[in-house]
Amino acid sequence: MILHKTTQQMIIQRIQLFNWKNFHDVDVNLTERCFIIGANAAGKSNFIDALRFLRDIAKQSGGLQEAVDLRGGITKIRCLAARNKTNISIEVHLGEPGDKSPVWIYKLSFAHTGGGIRKNQVKILEERVYSREKGQWILDRPIQGSEDEETLKFTYLEQVTANKNFRDIQYFFQNIEYLNIIPQFVRESYSAISSSHKEDYYGRNFLEKLATYNETKRNAYFRKINEFLKLAVPQLEELKFVKDKMGVPHLEARYVHWRAMGSKQQEAQFSDGTLRLIGFLFALLDFNGVILLEEPEINLHAGIITQLPEFISRIQRIKKLSRQVIITTHSYDMLANSSIGTDEVLVLHNTPEGTTIKRISDIQEIKAAVDAGFTIAEAAIPFTAPKTVKEMSQLKLDI
Template sequence: MIIKRLILENWKNFPIVDVDLNDRVFIVGPNAAGKSNLLDSIRFLRDVVKQGGGLQYAVENRGGIRKIRSLSARAISHVSIEMHLGEPNDETPKWKYKLVFKHTGGGLFKNEVAITRESVWSREKSDYILNRPNAAEEDSETLKYTHLEQITTNKGFREIYNFFSEIQYLHIVPQLVRDHNSYFLSKDKEDFYGRNFLEKISVVNDRTKKAYLRSINEVLKLAVPQIESLEFKKDNVGIPHLEARYLHWRAKGNKQQEDQFSDGTLRLIGLLWALLDGSETVLLEEPEINLHSEIIKQLPEFISSLQRRKSKTRQVIITTHSYEMLDNSGISSEEILILIPSKEGTAIEVASNLNEINSIIQAGFTPAQATIKITSPKDISKISQLKLF
């Protein structure tokens, strides 16, 4: 399945969002427009269903509802997230899940959130199979927990639970991957940025792990020619490592572990692993960082080929500032979301709905030529004219 439609109300930068999504999505916009926050709305539901998570955890982990609720919302106090799920070619989604919550507590009581609506619509039933709250069955305590996160209550829509739990997010910070001392602090915890990346590799069964590493090796031979082979191993205290054999004047080459890899090499390995591992939606935060421009140019078509390597299509949602990433005529305007910030918050438009962009693409120019200039800061060219001293 993929996320076919995303509807948000009062979420961070976004007072209102209602957009259709393709199986490949490029999110483009100025700095601080909310690209990461848009991805975080999807991660939020993943946090709700993950082991050790839940609604209260997901909210608290983001600093409480005051950090989630849009500053542009004014009188609106609730936050709403709705996602429609289905196969890429479905005209009608298979599932619709909606969660609405607001602040509760304060003073002598713990600051938490309470559910004001949780609903599940099923295509098979052509109706809602869940619609909360139910006055006869609910009280203030039960409304602190979603039915989605509870195995005893989500049986009728377990497929939604499984989908959200398998969503992957990747934004590797190379310095954290290199920090061996942080491994035991992050072990068994979700950490999209550092040592937990290697822990995720370690728990994959050996056969699959070797197959993925073979594929990664094939790419590395082209992108980083001095790397002859990449292996995964654990040291004598159980800390996982990546080990590469570099071409060297010695006959057997020279071995290096991840603490000696370049930033670009680590991020490329992380990107490749994220695309290979799993089958549900993957969220990629600016995958172009630290990569050579010629590698970046190849990413859209490379990602597209990996999306369809099995019998099902995997959704990939990417935030990017990269001209090279979008300088590809194979990217359609329907795949690009443009973030448009204003004093009233950020709006989102599919590029195909914006005449200014769509006409440029239809004239034969690439999405990069149509979008990067339009989404850049209006007066940024004046920066060189500033007299700071």
């Protein structure tokens, strides 16, 4: 997909969520590189799922009803802490990094409709688009006199005949990419099972996707990845893309050992950590939009994890296009990296009224510790741990 110049330069500057899963009412600013931390079940995955939701609406063959159905219906989306107002709302501000004025604002609010003999669906309560170029809201639905129950089941965002004046927003959402490589899926990625999955969040079609790249582009990626692997996995050399006699694609590398020439290995013999690392590197090199990474530290050595934040930053600097990376993590080693700023880390905190979100720069207790010389990890990880966690070691386990 060819992106407009303005789309290439944009990131998500701000997001507001109302009654979205864990979040009753939150409003937070984002940066180009953003780390999301919090206790288990605080809502880290649900936060980035709001962005995936917008992608599911905007993508080809997607749409609002499909996006809701994929998540089990509106009752599975609506926050349990919702009170009198039960509608769900998402608002995002898109603009250039460091620019406080958004280029676009998109807001969508919807609620349940149907029931009985009618299929349970959702209807749009509000869909609004603001354009900085026009200096005004260029869409404000429902449009009085021209909307009915049926038209309000479909967003203008998903309709090419209706989104002509703000198609940059659709392109932007379509280029949100979620990645959470599961090594076993990569090893089986050319099985009959994989081909049935249209979306590839977990690496089912990873090798199949590599096969679609032209050789020049693929080789360029492998050269860069090999430079990183020389440092991170020194026993693996010359990672490359090959096809077997049946035309099935594989990753292949030379495993260095006591034999002078080493021995060749394919993805079936790669460790879980190596496969996750390769998928992570390809995501950073290949995509030009927003990249959502779920706990990339899994299966990786602490020494590699510590270097990932700076590696991400380096990729962002050398690419000509803006690239926003949003990462959920529990990793002490990742957050110990001194390059991470207090405005780059979002802390999720459970409350009876839903999960709250704050940047560390707005949490005085943590910011003061960082200003005093502590790392983000030292200051923030204890803050996010359950208050009763130390009691685990005191539990009586007699059966």
